[in-house]
Amino acid sequence: MNKCWHKMIPLAAALLLAACSNLKPAAPMDYSAFKESDPKSILVLPPLNESPDIKASAGMMTASVRPLAEAGYYVFPAAVVNETFQQNGLVNPAEIHEVQLEKLRQIFGTDAVLYITVKQYGTSYQVVQSDTRVTADARLVDARSGKELWSGSATASTAEQQNQNQGLAGMLLSAIVNQIVASVGDRAFDIAQITGARLLQAGPPRGILYGPRSPQYGQQTAGAIAK
Amino acid sequence: MKTLYQWLLPATALLLTACAQQSHSLYAWKDYNETVYERLKSDGKPITQQLQRMEKYMQTARDKQQTPAPGAHAHLGLLLADSGQMQQAAEQFEAEKQLFPESAVFMDFLNRHYTGAKK
Numbered sequence: 269m270n271k272c273w274h275k276m277i278p279l280a281a282a283l284l285l286a287a288c289s290n291l292k293p294a295a296p297m298d299y300s301a302f303k304e305s306d307p308k309s310i311l312v313l314p315p316l317n318e319s320p321d322i323k324a325s326a327g328m329m330t331a332s333v334r335p336l337a338e339a340g341y342y343v344f345p346a347a348v349v350n351e352t353f354q355q356n357g358l359v360n361p362a363e364i365h366e367v368q369l370e371k372l373r374q375i376f377g378t379d380a381v382l383y384i385t386v387k388q389y390g391t392s393y394q395v396v397q398s399d400t401r402v403t404a405d406a407r408l409v410d411a412r413s414g415k416e417l418w419s420g421s422a423t424a425s426t427a428e429q430q431n432q433n434q435g436l437a438g439m440l441l442s443a444i445v446n447q448i449v450a451s452v453g454d455r456a457f458d459i460a461q462i463t464g465a466r467l468l469q470a471g472p473p474r475g476i477l478y479g480p481r482s483p484q485y486g487q488q489t490a491g492a493i494a495k
Numbered sequence: 496m497k498t499l500y501q502w503l504l505p506a507t508a509l510l511l512t513a514c515a516q517q518s519h520s521l522y523a524w525k526d527y528n529e530t531v532y533e534r535l536k537s538d539g540k541p542i543t544q545q546l547q548r549m550e551k552y553m554q555t556a557r558d559k560q561q562t563p564a565p566g567a568h569a570h571l572g573l574l575l576a577d578s579g580q581m582q583q584a585a586e587q588f589e590a591e592k593q594l595f596p597e598s599a600v601f602m603d604f605l606n607r608h609y610t611g612a613k614k
Contacts, residue, residue, distance in 0.1 A: 377600025
């Protein structure tokens with residue numbers, strides 16, 4: 269076998285490491301409350317919207333479902349949840365975020381509740397190019413104790429695609445955007461899906477823990493807790 | 496030096512596996528999110544179109560033997576209830592409950608609310 273081939277391995281390994289680590293900025297996180305709570309289901313409440321776009325709450329709520337489900341949790345159906353609140357006279361996310369946990373548990377039987385706030389949503393037209401950006405914060409709370417289990421923040425923007433110097437993570441982003449772009453013809457919705465994936469994807473160092481329906485459930489964070 | 500390479504090869508393989516696992520999907524997604532979004536936003540497509548799309552999604556998941564996304568049966572149930580097909584709606588809420596027992600409390604609630612069914 270060619271000797272050169274062996275020299276490629278460390279390089280390839282380093283590239284892979286760089287690619288993987290690019291997706292997740294490093295910083296340790298305390299998961300003890302999360303592990304103790306060990307939720308099986310997550311109720312995502314209609315997100316609070318601090319942006320001028322009236323579709324922000326719907327877009328971000330939709331974007332939260334897939335990452336949470338793929339992380340191994342049961343996620344309550346967004347539209348059905350939303351209409352259940354509406355039929356009980358709660359239309360405004362701000363009111364819904366005030367509903368007592370006990371009441372939420374009684375109707376939905378959920379283990380945990382996710383509160384999302386949309387900070388930015390939509391397109392701003394700048395001199396050279398327009399930028400569609402979605403930024404959101406999220407807080408996961410135990411539905412029994414009210415304890416905070418996890419919190420995070422993420423952003424995604426079309427400006428990332430136009431930037432050439434950002435390696436594999438950027439290429440993936442373009443691929444995802446191109447894949448879904450024609451689907452609803454709604455660019456902010458597409459970007460929200462990426463924000464959602466970044467915000468709620470499971471895994472260290474700052475992501476949520478894997479839930480019981482994931483094959484990776486219970487396999488992580490032995491080290492994270494020690495810190 | 497040789498031992499280093501012997502160690503590196505499995506390490507590289509592990510890394511590849513770790514990366515590949517991230518893209519493995521537990522559920523059928525397709526256009527499910529877009530369909531839910533149609534319902535959530537105020538200016539969505541007519542209910543008949545949403546129903547068709549949702550039924551097609553379910554059919555494709557069945558054909559490919561993939562599990563429908565959590566909430567998909569319940570979402571279909573909502574659309575059915577909204578178009579007056581109460582019996583079919585109740586069946587979908589029941590299907591959600593069978594597939595995801597975590598949803599039991601909510602599905603019972605919906606059944607009582609939409610179809611007035613006995614518990």
